[in-house]
Amino acid sequence: MKNDTIQPILSRLFNRLRQSGFNLGVGEYRAALQAIEGGYGSSSLEELERVLTLLWCHSRAEQSQFQFIWESVIADTSTVEPKPPRRTSKPEPSPEPQDKPLPAPSPQPVESVQPQPTLELAPLPIRAPFTPVETEDTPQLQTDRPISRRAMVYSWRYLRRPILDDPEDVLDERATVETVARQGFFLTPVYRRRERNAAHLLLLIDQDGSMTPFHRFTRDLVETAQYESSIGQVDVSYFHNIPAKSVYRDPYLTQPVLLKRVLATCDNNTSVFIVSDAGAARGYRRLERIRATTEVLFQIKQQTNLIAWLNPMPQERWGSTSAQLIAHLVPMYPMDNDGLSHAIDIVRGQPLPP
Template identity: 55%
Template sequence: MSDFEPKLILTRVFNRLRRDGFNLGMGEYMAAVEAVEGGWGSNQDELLDALCLLWCSSLAEQSRLRILWDTVVADSKQKSREEQLEEEIKTPPPTKSDYSEKPPSGEEVKTQPVSTAKTTQEIAAQPVKSPFIPADIEEDREFENYWLLSRRQMVYAWRYLRRLVADGQQDVLDVNQTVEKAAKQGFFLQPVYRRREKNHAHLLLLIDQEGSMTPFHRFTRDLVDTVKYESDIERVDVAYFHNTPAESVYKDSHLTTPIALNEILARCDRDSKVLVISDAGAARGYRRMGRVRAITEVLFDIKEYTNLIAWLNPMPKERWDSSSAQIISHLVPMFPMNKEGLAQAISVVQG
């Protein structure tokens, strides 16, 4: 084993955390694997920071993870040394007798390998330490897809994003009007029906993609899937960008099909709701005024169509300090990317 194998250590840490009571499933595991494959975790410190972001929802959990991390890394190094030692034991160095003594007859030629194999077997029969056997982990029946926000919580939150208009079928019984009409007439003739309300809300999602947002791709995918296919929002537009939404954004998450931002905004009106999802430089602690100015221009462009706009940041609020996110949070309502943050963002864009 090499000095540092991120996926192997990742698996061992995952199993250890599950045994210690962390609420982790395959969704969290695959999110971490994607982060490693995306370039995060090139060294131990960077991998530890990424796992703290993905798997811990409080400072207490981060402290527990860091303690367990040191133990797992130390065990991994010990196992590597034991494996090397066992390999050396299984292949003993040749002795002088192996070269000087020659079998006098063909019969001894047949028996000599058996004796050597027996000696090797006797030496290797005493392991330095019992082999590592991971404990069986009972998989959850329903895996959560992210450490702070599950699909179920997303679906529940989208119910509060609405613009109801009574223009559906007239088949809903209006009890109050029916009673009032019967009281005026002095007798009951027929019930009063009203039109069914429909949700005519329009939501625009602007999602930062790749780079420092790579560990959060699983979340943004679930966010798009739930709002498109598991909500009653009538119109949903999704556009992707990298770092800053410029004159052109992208239709797809792979950033291969550009589309003019003005074309996307032209679909909006004063009742449209806009959610921006980006770390705004908080993941790496950057404060770049060029990025702030570019985002400020985009925010002004959006506000020409609608003022119902909010920002979801996947980084904890304490990480916004001394980064571009701190400045941008004064320009647009910004909330952390968790259950409470999503609810607050929806409350803002609901108006």
């Protein structure tokens, strides 16, 4: 027997015996290999069986169990002759089909051309040209505020009434140089009094009703005059439609105060601004409003003539309303950049613009 045949039988038998409980190890396996290499058990399977029985079996029970396992291992390792490979026959090439003659093309029918009918020319109807009807120019609506907060701050800078009544703590450079040039030597600098803006502004603002859309503007007008300008004194009073006997200290019209008490703080240098639509927002012309406004203007003019009226509605909307008549009693300007600038010129004593 060849070693190639003995080795698979020996290794498989050894593993099967160990799985069955035989006390075998590496020493027993090497002893079997040495015996086979020495010529014992290499001639036939019967001789190999006897040699392995002597080496690996230590009792009769193991010998009988060895005999059963040996037969199963020999049956599993029996060699099977390989079958010869099948010969695959190549398919014979099929004969190429012969070219068939193409059928003759069928003659196509010739389309008959029919003459198109001639169109008769006819005169078209004449349409008169479109002539638009002349309409009056309508004022353009403004989608944003008519005047910005920045423009208000800039305009308030021109409302000034400077006086020199503060302590003399400002260096007068020009006077100092003139004194040194006149005396020929320098002794002490020349100081002048600090300049202060003593302008007094009274704002009478129409609140609620038709003036509700302009609350943002009136609030900016008040805030810029009080906190972002150099005006010395700013007083604000609110009214609804007409500044009658009583006005209000707050924009919610909850703190009434007599108009006489408000006007008592004014003098001939006080600038008065009235902010109201004067009925132009709703297109009203009411004699009661005109009479009441005339009386209030008369009371104000007893204290000061520096009065101007700001109307949030454009000037085109003043016609046929109370604002048209009130504009003849007091200088009235629209609520925009130019209007605020002209109104400030009026309340600071400048002549009316041409």
